[in-house]
Amino acid sequence: DQQVKQNSPSLSVQEGRISILNCDYTNSMFDYFLWYKKYPAEGPTFLISISSIKDKNEDGRFTVFLNKSAKHLSLHIVPSQPGDSAVYFCAVLRDDKIIFGKGTRLHILP
Amino acid sequence: DTGVSQDPRHKITKRGQNVTFRCDPISEHNRLYWYRQTLGQGPEFLTYFQNEAQLEKSRLLSDRFSAERPKGSFSTLEIQRTEQGDSAMYLCASDPGGSGNTIYFGEGSWLTVV
Numbered sequence: 201d202q203q204v205k206q207n208s209p210s211l212s213v214q215e216g217r218i219s220i221l222n223c224d225y226t227n228s229m230f231d232y233f234l235w236y237k238k239y240p241a242e243g244p245t246f247l248i249s250i251s252s253i254k255d256k257n258e259d260g261r262f263t264v265f266l267n268k269s270a271k272h273l274s275l276h277i278v279p280s281q282p283g284d285s286a287v288y289f290c291a292v293l294r295d296d297k298i299i300f301g302k303g304t305r306l307h308i309l310p
Numbered sequence: 311d312t313g314v315s316q317d318p319r320h321k322i323t324k325r326g327q328n329v330t331f332r333c334d335p336i337s338e339h340n341r342l343y344w345y346r347q348t349l350g351q352g353p354e355f356l357t358y359f360q361n362e363a364q365l366e367k368s369r370l371l372s373d374r375f376s377a378e379r380p381k382g383s384f385s386t387l388e389i390q391r392t393e394q395g396d397s398a399m400y401l402c403a404s405d406p407g408g409s410g411n412t413i414y415f416g417e418g419s420w421l422t423v424v
Contacts, residue, residue, distance in 0.1 A: 241417065243403070243416050244411075267386055296358070298343075298355070300351045300352030
């Protein structure tokens with residue numbers, strides 16, 4: 201039973217354009233959401249988070265949007281840069297542990 | 311380097327052998343987590359400790375797996391009688407007890423069972 205779903209295994213975006221990564225979750229009781237970024241042969245690193253009391257959180261080029269009624273969140277990266285090529289995991293914090301989606305591999309094209 | 315340290319980084323073992331991974335968390339982080347990641351999947355929770363107490367174990371953690379954190383500092387994850395399905399990256403993470411954005415992951419230990 202997947203509680204966090206990332207339905208796009210991969211995404212290719214031109215450098216300088218906007219990257220939009222999507223995520224759906226199943227439990228309306230979840231109240232804290234996170235995005236992690238992972239390069240090959242490294243552990244995931246925290247990118248940005250959002251609490252359920254907000255619908256948007258911004259940090260530099262990264263913005264996370266939360267639509268509670270749709271149980272959907274998205275990560276926007278603008279402008280996309282070559283170093284953004286990585287796997288991005290959507291996650292929720294539940295009972296003191298992080299539950300991850302399967303990830304979306306983002307390729308930034310030159 | 312003051313991050314989460316894992317050892318060994320890579321391990322190739324024959325089916326049926328035992329393996330042990332070690333994790334050194336960030337100093338004074340009370341919580342320590344173990345996750346497993348297989349190809350095409352996100353990290354899956356295995357277990358976590360608050361100091362030396364093991365607070366939760368996932369049903370993924372069969373009886374061939376055991377984790378310890380004897381003095382509330384480093385932790386070990388042992389897999390007995392390894393099977394090919396155990397091949398994965400084993401990730402350790404530590405946390406001072408915050409809200410998720412303070413969890414730091416190590417670089418992982420790759421296990422290949424042949």
